[in-house]
Each structure stands twice: as C-alpha cells, then as structure tokens.
Amino acid sequence: MGGYIGVKAKTAIVTNIPRIYLDHAATTPLRPQARAAMEEGFALWANPSSPHGEGRRARAALEDARERIKASLGWSGEVIFTSGASEAAELALDAANAVHDIASAVEHDAVLRGDRPEWTLPVRPDGAADLRALSAESRPSDLLVDDPENRSLVAVQHVNSETGNRQHIGFAAEVVHDNGGLLLIDCAQSAGKFAIPQMADLAIVSAHKFGGPVGVGALLVKDYAMLHPSGGQERGYRRGTENLPGVLAMAAALEACGDPYVDPGVIEPLDSFASEVRALGGEWLSDRLSDPTPYIRAIAMPGISAQAQLMRFDMAGIAVSQGSACSSGTMKRSHVLTAMGLPDELADRTIRVSFGWTTTRQEVERFCEVWLDMARQAG
Numbered sequence: 001m002g003g004y005i006g007v008k009a010k011t012a013i014v015t016n017i018p019r020i021y022l023d024h025a026a027t028t029p030l031r032p033q034a035r036a037a038m039e040e041g042f043a044l045w046a047n048p049s050s051p052h053g054e055g056r057r058a059r060a061a062l063e064d065a066r067e068r069i070k071a072s073l074g075w076s077g078e079v080i081f082t083s084g085a086s087e088a089a090e091l092a093l094d095a096a097n098a099v100h101d102i103a104s105a106v107e108h109d110a111v112l113r114g115d116r117p118e119w120t121l122p123v124r125p126d127g128a129a130d131l132r133a134l135s136a137e138s139r140p141s142d143l144l145v146d147d148p149e150n151r152s153l154v155a156v157q158h159v160n161s162e163t164g165n166r167q168h169i170g171f172a173a174e175v176v177h178d179n180g181g182l183l184l185i186d187c188a189q190s191a192g193k194f195a196i197p198q199m200a201d202l203a204i205v206s207a208h209k210f211g212g213p214v215g216v217g218a219l220l221v222k223d224y225a226m227l228h229p230s231g232g233q234e235r236g237y238r239r240g241t242e243n244l245p246g247v248l249a250m251a252a253a254l255e256a257c258g259d260p261y262v263d264p265g266v267i268e269p270l271d272s273f274a275s276e277v278r279a280l281g282g283e284w285l286s287d288r289l290s291d292p293t294p295y296i297r298a299i300a301m302p303g304i305s306a307q308a309q310l311m312r313f314d315m316a317g318i319a320v321s322q323g324s325a326c327s328s329g330t331m332k333r334s335h336v337l338t339a340m341g342l343p344d345e346l347a348d349r350t351i352r353v354s355f356g357w358t359t360t361r362q363e364v365e366r367f368c369e370v371w372l373d374m375a376r377q378a379g
Contacts, residue, residue: 020318020363024209024356025161025189025296030249031211031357037252038213041245048242049233062244065251069218072254073196073205077222080234081242085188085206086110088219089155091238092184092202095227098153100143104129104167105339108186111155112335119143121154125341127165128290129156131175146180153182158197159189162323162336162352164296165289166194173199182226188217192257193295201226207246210261211357212253216246257357260294266361267294273368280375283346298337300350301371303378309351316370320353 021029041061046054048062066079082088089110093101101117106127111117119140122130134144134154144152154176159166169185176183177199185200192210196203203220207213221227224235232239274284283300286292301309306322313320323334337347353367 017317020366022353022355022359022363022367023319023321024359025164025352025354026321027208027214028211028356029358030208030213031253031256033256034207034212034249034253037248038245041248044244048244058244062242062247065247068251069247069254072251072257073191073220074198075196075203075220076198077220078224078235080219080221080237081247082217082219082238083215083240083243084208084217085186085204088204088206088217089184089186091219091227092204093153093155095230095237096153096182096184096202097226097228098151098182100150100152101155102134102143102152102181103155104157106160106162106165106336107155107157108161108188111157111184111186117155121156123339124290126288126290127160127163127336127340129167129172131168131172134175134179144176144179144181146178148180151180151182152176153184153202155184155186157186157189158203159187159194159293159296160336161189161296162334163285163289163298163340164189164293164354166190166291166293168291169197170199173197187220189296192254193261194293196220207250207253210253210257212250213246216243216250218250262295262355262357262359264294266359267355267364269361269365269368270297273372276368276372277375280372280379282375283350285350288340295356296352296354298350298352299371300346301375301378302349304374305348306351309349309374312374313351313370318367318370320351320367322351 044058044061046058048059070079093116102119102121103111103117104121105123122133124130133139156167156172173183182201184202185197186204187196188204188206188209191205201222206217227237229236233242277284277299281302285298310322334347337350
C-alpha cells in the first residue's frame with residue numbers, strides 16, 4: 001500500500017485525479033447492458049395495458065422481462081413491479097393479508113415507518129436478529145400466533161445496508177411459519193449478489209443496487225393470495241403504468257451480475273488493512289458480526305467523527321458514507337449501530353465503505369492508504 005503522499009497533498013491536486021466511488025450500497029452505476037435495454041424500452045413507448053398492437057408489444061416485452069427476472073433470481077413465485085424498494089416495502093406492509101407487523105430493530109427506514117411496527121424484534125450485539133425473542137415472554141402474546149385471522153407479517157433484512165451483516169433467514173422462516181406468520185425479506189442489498197431466500201413469503205428488490213436504473217424495483221410474492229388487491233396495474237396489486245424501460249434495464253442488469261458479484265482479488269487488500277485498523281485503535285465492525293458479507297464494511301476511526309471523515313475523504317476524491325443513504329444527510333445517529341449496543345462515541349466515528357461492479361483493486365488500495373494516513377495524522 002506504499003506510495004501515497006498524504007491526504008493534504010492529494011487534496012491539493014484532487015481535480016487532476018479520477019474520483020473513487022465506494023458507496024455502492026447507496027446506489028451503483030448503471031451497467032452498459034441496462035443502459036442499452038432502457039434505450040430499447042424507450043422505443044416501446046406504448047402503455048402495456050392498452051389493447052391495441054402497440055400496447056400488446058409493450059406488454060409482451062414487460063412479461064418477457066418479468067420471466068427473465070424470476071429466472072435470474074431463482075424465484076418461482078410472482079413479481080410485482082414497483083418504483084423501488086421503498087414502494088415495495090409499503091406495498092407489502094399495507095397489502096399483506098396480516099393483522100400485525102413485526103420488524104427487526106435494524107430494518108431500513110422504509111420498513112420502520114410511522115407507527116409501524118407494532119413490536120420491534122431486538123438484535124444481539126453481533127447484529128443478528130434475536131429470533132428466539134419471537135417466542136419469549138417479552139413478546140406480546142397476541143402478535144405471533146398460529147391463527148389465519150390474527151396473522152403477523154415479520155420483516156427481516158437479508159443483508160444490512162450499514163454493516164453488511166447477513167441474517168439467518170432459514171431460522172427466521174422456521175420460527176415465523178411455525179407460528180402461522182408471513183415472512184417479508186428485504187433483499188435490496190443482496191439481490192444480484194446472493195441467492196434470494198426461497199423460504200420468504202415476500203421479498204423486496206431494488207434495481208439500482210445491482211446496476212439497474214433508479215426508480216424501479218419489485219415486490220416478490222410467493223402467492224398473490226398473500227396480498228389483498230388495490231386495483232390498477234400489476235394484476236390489480238399496484239396502481240400506475242409500469243416503467244417498461246426501467247423494467248427491461250432491471251432484467252438486463254440482473255443477468256449481467258457475476259458470481260461472485262465482485263472479484264475476490266479486488267477486495268483482497270482489506271485483509272491486511274483490517275489488521276492495521278486494529279493496530280491503530282480503530283474498530284473493524286466485521287469482527288463483531290454474526291455473518292459479515294464482503295461488499296459492505298463499517299469502520300470506526302479513532303479520534304475523528306464520521307462527518308469529518310466524510311468531508312476529508314471527499315476532498316481526497318473518495319466517496320464513502322455514514323450509514324444508509326436515506327439517513328446519511330441527517331444528524332441522526334444510526335439506529336442500526338444503536339440497536340447493536342455500540343457506544344454512542346463509537347457509532348459517531350463509524351463510516352461505511354461499500355464495493356460494486358465498477359470497483360477496482362487500485363481504488364480499494366487507495367482508500368486503505370487514505371484511511372490509514374488520516375488515522376495516523378489524528379493520532
């Protein structure tokens with residue numbers, strides 16, 4: 001990792017060096033395959049719900065994309081297209097044939113909204129949802145019962161957007177289904193990277209997290225009978241004309257996702273970097289997690305607030321973030337890190353760095369060098 005001449009020196013010539021984007025958990029650049037598919041979709045400008053020839057051609061393209069998306073995700077159920085993950089979450093919460101809502105304490109703000117959920121599932125210090133609490137005395141007895149007339153919808157995020165921790169979905173499904181509930185999985189951060197948990201009853205997908213365009217996503221549902229219709233498009237389960245160019249681009253982006261999502265060699269420098277972070281008194285949060293994933297890392301720097309770090313990284317030409325994109329522009333402390341029991345002063349020094357399909361090894365190495373240089377200057 002040698003050769004870096006310091007944050008201040010690099011900042012002085014930041015306009016002469018290419019910027020490095022390491023905030024892929026917020027959104028990742030549009031893939032060329034998705035861009036080409038969008039252009040094809042713009043040529044099919046008719047409304048897919050129209051009965052004439054133009055509308056039927058648009059409908060045929062839409063349904064072909066639906067099948068391609070199901071095939072790419074390995075999903076055998078139904079796909080309802082939405083404007084993104086937030087609408088998919090709202091649709092699931094509002095339209096599911098369930099009376100009660102339960103969600104883990106580390107869910108995205110789109111799930112933890114308003115007066116929802118009725119009961120919050122705690123998480124352990126390692127970020128794992130405490131699923132045993134679903135059957136513990138601390139849970140209100142009427143929220144998860146094997147009764148179709150009193151059924152609960154339980155939301156559990158597959159991969160956390162701030163820490164990268166992956167939840168044990170198999171165990172969650174076992175507990176929820178044994179008690180007659182429906183399981184909603186937020187796959188916004190995992191679709192295109194990991195297999196969609198097939199034991200989910202409903203799942204949330206967002207195209208711009210894996211190289212599709214902003215403004216399109218889907219709610220996967222095992223059976224339409226799990227939802228009550230609201231009229232309009234998408235078999236009557238979602239109102240609004242479908243975004244055909246976006247849907248075609250979403251299908252193309254999914255098909256372009258590799259396995260693995262990022263070449264292991266690209267993020268290999270993080271192994272030695274983590275040791276240096278610990279040696280400098282920093283916190284490598286993956287050490288705490290029950291199942292850390294490779295593409296999202298949370299790191300606490302000693303002596304410098306996360307907000308100050310973000311500004312310094314930006315001046316050095318590197319884009320990172322503090323928590324999820326939906327809350328990183330606020331002064332609010334991360335509810336995810338708070339739920340895990342991290343001390344406030346540690347949470348306030350934690351940034352998120354996330355990697356995607358455009359990330360190179362050289363970019364990762366430069367981030368590591370800048371972080372270490374910044375931490376040493378602070379020390």
